[in-house]
Amino acid sequence: MSAGSRNSALVVEDLKVHFGGGSSLFGPKPTVHAVDGVSFSVPAGKTFGIVGESGSGKTTTALAIMRLVHITAGRVALGDTPIGELEGEDLRAARRQFQIVFQDPYSSLDPRKRAGEIVREPLDLMQIGTRAEREAKVAELFEQVGLRPEQRVLFPHQFSGGQRQRLGLARALSTEPDLIVCDEPVSALDVAIQAQILNLMARLQRELGLTYLFISHDLGVVQHICDEIAVMYLGQIVEQADRVTLFNNPQHPYTKALLAAVPTVHGNKRDRRNRTRLKGDPPSPVNLPTGCRFASRCPIAEVRCSKVAPPLEDRGDGHKVSCLLV
Amino acid sequence: MAELNSPDDLPAVKATHPAREMAVMFFRNYNAVFGLILLIAILLFTFVGPYIHTVDPFEMVWAPFARPGEEGFLFGTDYLGRDILSAMMAGGRVSMAIGLAAALISLIIGVTVGAFAGYYGGWIEELLMRFTEFFQVLPTLLFSMVIVALFGASLLTVTLAIGVVSWTAVARVTRSEFLRIREMEYVAAARSGSAKDGYLIFRVILPNALPPIIVQANLMVGSAILFEAALSFLGLSDPNVMSWGQVIGSNREYILDAGYAVAIPGFAIFLTVLAISLIGDGLNDALNPKLRQR
Numbered sequence: 001m002s003a004g005s006r007n008s009a010l011v012v013e014d015l016k017v018h019f020g021g022g023s024s025l026f027g028p029k030p031t032v033h034a035v036d037g038v039s040f041s042v043p044a045g046k047t048f049g050i051v052g053e054s055g056s057g058k059t060t061t062a063l064a065i066m067r068l069v070h071i072t073a074g075r076v077a078l079g080d081t082p083i084g085e086l087e088g089e090d091l092r093a094a095r096r097q098f099q100i101v102f103q104d105p106y107s108s109l110d111p112r113k114r115a116g117e118i119v120r121e122p123l124d125l126m127q128i129g130t131r132a133e134r135e136a137k138v139a140e141l142f143e144q145v146g147l148r149p150e151q152r153v154l155f156p157h158q159f160s161g162g163q164r165q166r167l168g169l170a171r172a173l174s175t176e177p178d179l180i181v182c183d184e185p186v187s188a189l190d191v192a193i194q195a196q197i198l199n200l201m202a203r204l205q206r207e208l209g210l211t212y213l214f215i216s217h218d219l220g221v222v223q224h225i226c227d228e229i230a231v232m233y234l235g236q237i238v239e240q241a242d243r244v245t246l247f248n249n250p251q252h253p254y255t256k257a258l259l260a261a262v263p264t265v266h267g268n269k270r271d272r273r274n275r276t277r278l279k280g281d282p283p284s285p286v287n288l289p290t291g292c293r294f295a296s297r298c299p300i301a302e303v304r305c306s307k308v309a310p311p312l313e314d315r316g317d318g319h320k321v322s323c324l325l326v
Numbered sequence: 327m328a329e330l331n332s333p334d335d336l337p338a339v340k341a342t343h344p345a346r347e348m349a350v351m352f353f354r355n356y357n358a359v360f361g362l363i364l365l366i367a368i369l370l371f372t373f374v375g376p377y378i379h380t381v382d383p384f385e386m387v388w389a390p391f392a393r394p395g396e397e398g399f400l401f402g403t404d405y406l407g408r409d410i411l412s413a414m415m416a417g418g419r420v421s422m423a424i425g426l427a428a429a430l431i432s433l434i435i436g437v438t439v440g441a442f443a444g445y446y447g448g449w450i451e452e453l454l455m456r457f458t459e460f461f462q463v464l465p466t467l468l469f470s471m472v473i474v475a476l477f478g479a480s481l482l483t484v485t486l487a488i489g490v491v492s493w494t495a496v497a498r499v500t501r502s503e504f505l506r507i508r509e510m511e512y513v514a515a516a517r518s519g520s521a522k523d524g525y526l527i528f529r530v531i532l533p534n535a536l537p538p539i540i541v542q543a544n545l546m547v548g549s550a551i552l553f554e555a556a557l558s559f560l561g562l563s564d565p566n567v568m569s570w571g572q573v574i575g576s577n578r579e580y581i582l583d584a585g586y587a588v589a590i591p592g593f594a595i596f597l598t599v600l601a602i603s604l605i606g607d608g609l610n611d612a613l614n615p616k617l618r619q620r
Contacts (some may be wrong), residue, residue, distance in 0.1 A: 068514050093518040099377045100518050108511035111344060122519030155344060171515065 116152030358608020431489025436496025444504025
């Protein structure tokens with residue numbers, strides 16, 4: 001499928017999400033720079049992955065695109081819809097086009113509602129179709145995600161983790177969205193169930209032409225499902241490339257360290273000895289370092305790295321790297 | 327590779343409502359069941375009893391201070407020669423009605439204040455919680471006495487006075503539950519399904535916040551009955567309406583001559599509050615999934 005067959009591509013430009021700030025009685029409150037200038041675009045029908053460690057801002061990016069946290073600055077657009085700027089009723093109406101699958105299949109389903117009701121909820125709230133049509137749509141969705149329609153009457157606690165994530169997918173699909181944001185959709189599941197859910201997601205993408213924004217910390221999962229991948233560190237993208245390039249020819253030292261940390265069953269001893277090991281924790285997102293944010297943990301950092309912030313530059317074929325030294 | 331997407335085969339699709347499981351838990355708790363049986367017995371006594379024992383509680387039927395069992399008066403007669411058994415039946419109805427109504431009033435005020443404070447946060451929360459604290463620091467008995475003294479002692483003012491001084495606990499419980507639940511992913515999911523604030527508050531968060539609120543409300547019925555008794559004992563209740571507290575209050579001067587006239591309604595209040603507390607504990611255990619695993 002060609003990239004332009006549907007024109008609802010996701011465009012994110014210089015997205016910033018800062019928490020806190022302002023001033024209180026006791027002086028200025030600290031500002032947490034959770035997402036600090038992130039730009040990328042996802043062609044329709046493709047899967048864009050964001051990887052990074054805890055606190056890198058990947059989930060906040062997802063929530064900002066879903067308009068579930070306040071956007072401090074920047075532009076988010078889905079096709080012709082400027083979803084970053086909509087408010088009130090306009091935003092509620094536009095939500096039909098973008099839906100989310102959450103990480104935790106246990107806390108993302110309302111324990112007091114029946115499965116059918118949970119999947120139908122967005123349709124009810126947006127008043128899409130008649131009651132009978134909605135009910136039929138829910139039955140169809142259950143089949144589509146591999147559940148039996150008669151399971152609609154069950155409550156969430158009667159489903160297994162994998163089945164619950166299928167329910168989450170069915171709910172996200174109910175409004176027939178263009179974009180589905182997947183916030184670590186399989187990281188709470190067993191490995192065998194992960195494969196089931198990933199295959200289901202891939203099949204749904206083929207059948208429905210969905211665009212995925214896939215957030216994960218699991219490089220294996222990202223390699224399996226994503227077309228293009230961005231690596232985030234402390235609120236910024238440090239490297240971005242298509243799947244093959246990123247895994248075969250990583251440039252940024254942080255990406256190299258991440259890839260080296262993936263456990264393997266057939267690595268030899270030499271590889272293990274040469275692997276880049278990172279020490280310490282990322283700096284605080286409150287007091288950001290000047291210069292490169294990775295400099296404090298970088299194995300190849302020079303003096304100038306902590307003075308000059310490296311731009312995210314295109315090194316050819318859309319392979320973008322933010323590093324002064326490579 | 328074949329796609330593994332067949333659902334695990336369940337033997338039968340049978341929906342078990344969470345409330346049903348809680349009911350099962352409740353009835354396994356012997357203390358709670360004892361409390362429930364006790365409460366049903368008290369309700370039967372006060373609501374069905376008057377149809378069997380048809381003596382007007384205000385009518386002087388015998389000489390004052392007949393001992394319990396004397397002359398066919400099961401609980402004896404009071405200082406005006408009125409039948410205490412009838413007074414117990416009539417008074418129980420009023421006591422329980424006041425308890426229930428006062429708990430309902432404090433539930434409505436408390437849930438509203440707590441829900442809005444917990445959901446919106448920010449200055450709305452600040453304002454509402456400072457308002458709540460204002461009511462919390464007032465001495466409750468004194469404050470309700472002032473209300474009754476100002477507006478006159480009637481069933482309505484007594485009920486309102488009890489409700490108005492006891493809603494703060496509900497507000498705090500509701501707020502804390504809202505603070506916890508509003509961060510849940512299913513709330514974010516409903517929001518991304520374009521839910522409005524009203525839907526999120528009343529259809530998503532409140533149903534999930536109910537268990538501790540139910541427990542609190544239940545215990546409040548008990549404390550409202552005690553409160554009413556305290557007000558009646560101090561003479562701040564409608565003299566034309568019989569209640570357990572009223573029976574104690576009117577006989578208190580004769581406590582040395584006719585202790586039973588004070589002890590019997592006192593014991594009835596004790597039993598009722600005990601039954602309600604046992605039910606409350608049972609509800610708490612049944613509704614709290616963390617305790618349920620024990």
